[in-house]
Each structure stands twice: as structure tokens, then as C-alpha cells.
Amino acid sequence: MAVKDLTLSNLILSTEDEVTPKVLNAMADTDDARIHEITTALVRHVHAFIREVRPTETEFEQGLDWITRLGQLTNESHNETVLAADVLGISTLIDLINNDGMQGETMSALLGPFYRGESPPCGFGQSIARSDTDGESLLLIGRVLDTNGAPISGARLDIWQASPVGLYENQDPEQADFNLRGVQTTGPDGRYLLCSVVPSGYPVPTFGPAGDLLNAQKRRPFRPAHVHFIVSAPAHKTLITQIFMDTDENMSDDVVFGAKSQICGKLEHHTDHHPDFPDVRTPYATCTYDFVLKPGEPTFPTPPISGKKDKENTNG
């Protein structure tokens, strides 16, 4: 624990230069060393930012209003706070600090604001399309392996994706609850196979403060087409990632900076019926990707949202 400076404790502020040391000194009794490290670094960096930018009082009010609206627009079917962290590159920076891919494991990618959790189970070869979803059929195919290349039996894949019109089911009253969301568990060969539809790229929601920021910065709000995965297994670090369609032209211009060349799936188009799944309508596409998990403790993220928008609430 840091030692409090009694001189600073007794100081009545009179100049700008006295503010930062006075605030840091006030935090000196923090018991938790990590909280002390984080909060004092936050004060040092935010105070330095303010000294650099020297905001006017009006700009300060506008900044506080921007943060306030992040919370006000966050509800069970929309998370504006996560979206703001995503478009500022914060989510991807934290992701890469904690997941460097150096042990041969699959590269991770940000969770994003659309993960609900508690998706229905989906057997090998079953479909996660729960509405009559237009678009080209897609088979998601691959294996879950350890860093030695051995298949992992009992690995759990939690999948979610946008529809071909670029909306997640929680954004779209026309889609069934949990449409294009599902959970599959691998067998002894580590294989997974899910039927879906080819996702499209989509613009992130722009009706709130994150969108105001993008507009002011003249940025395109688009993400390249992708499917989200959380892949987990006992004694392995949970992998949160996204598999991108390798044909998407927006790969280098992802508004949330999540697209990486290492996590592109191989998208192939077919016109003949699949020999094992003749019910899959033709033409269809396959996206093949093998996931590699490294040893570690499985942990699971808190879902940013929990429910689906009702039909009356269509503004976000």
C-alpha cells in the first residue's frame, strides 16, 4: 500500500498543478494493490489527456453526456457501451494483449455486443437457422484440436452470426428467437458441422453515441462477414474468436478492428447435393476452419445482452 503524504492531505487546492498529486494521494489507502495500480494510472493518464486537450466547459458537458448516453441506451437487447469500446479499438487492444497466439492456438477476436449466451444445443449436421432465413446455405465444418494436433472430444462451440440481411436476431423482430445461434459439442474425432446461411457484412448500429462518433470521424460503420465462435473444453483456455469469409472486400476496413488474416475460413461454393446432407438446398457454400486450443483454465465471458428486442421496440 502506498504511504499517504500528510502534507498533501492537508493541502487546500489553489492551482492546477496541485490537482493530480492531491487526487493520487487521496487514493493511497486503497487496500487492493491491483485496484490501486489501475485507478492511479487512470488518474495520471486522464489528467495528462485533459492537460493536452484543455477541454472547454461545454466540451466537458458534451463528453459526460456522450458517456451517459452509453448507459442509457444499453438494455437487454443492445449494448452501446461494448459497441463504443469496439469502435474505439479498446476491445481489440485488450484482446491482443491477453491472446497473442504464440503457442500455436487459434487467434482470438473481440466478443462484440451481440453475444446472448444460453443458445439452444444443436447436433452434428443440424441447422442453427430457426426462421425461414433467405440466403445461400452454409455448412460450417472443421475440427477442434489441441496444440499437438490431437482432436479434443467434448469441446463446446457456441456460435452466433448475423443473417444475410446483416442483422442479428436480437436486432430483428422478423427473426425467430435464437435464430442463427446454437451450441454444438464435438465427438471423439473433434469434428463439428453446423448448417447455417452465408452471413453478410453489416453496419454496426449507428443510432447512438458510438454512431455519432463514427459520423463525426467520417468512418464507414461496416464489418466484414463473419461467424462468432466461443470454443471451450476442460483444461483448455477458452477461445473467443470470429471466422471471416475470405472473399469479403471489407476485411481491411473493419470498423471494430477485429478482422485478421489468421482467422479467415475457406469459403467454397457447390452446386451438387452434399453426399451426407442431401437436404441442404443447392447451391450451398462450405466454410472450413480447424480451431486449436491451448492448455489453460476455461473461463467464460458475461454476455453483453440477454434477450431479444420485442416487436414494438425497433429503435435499437
Ligand SMILES: [Fe+2]
Ligand atoms: Fe458480429
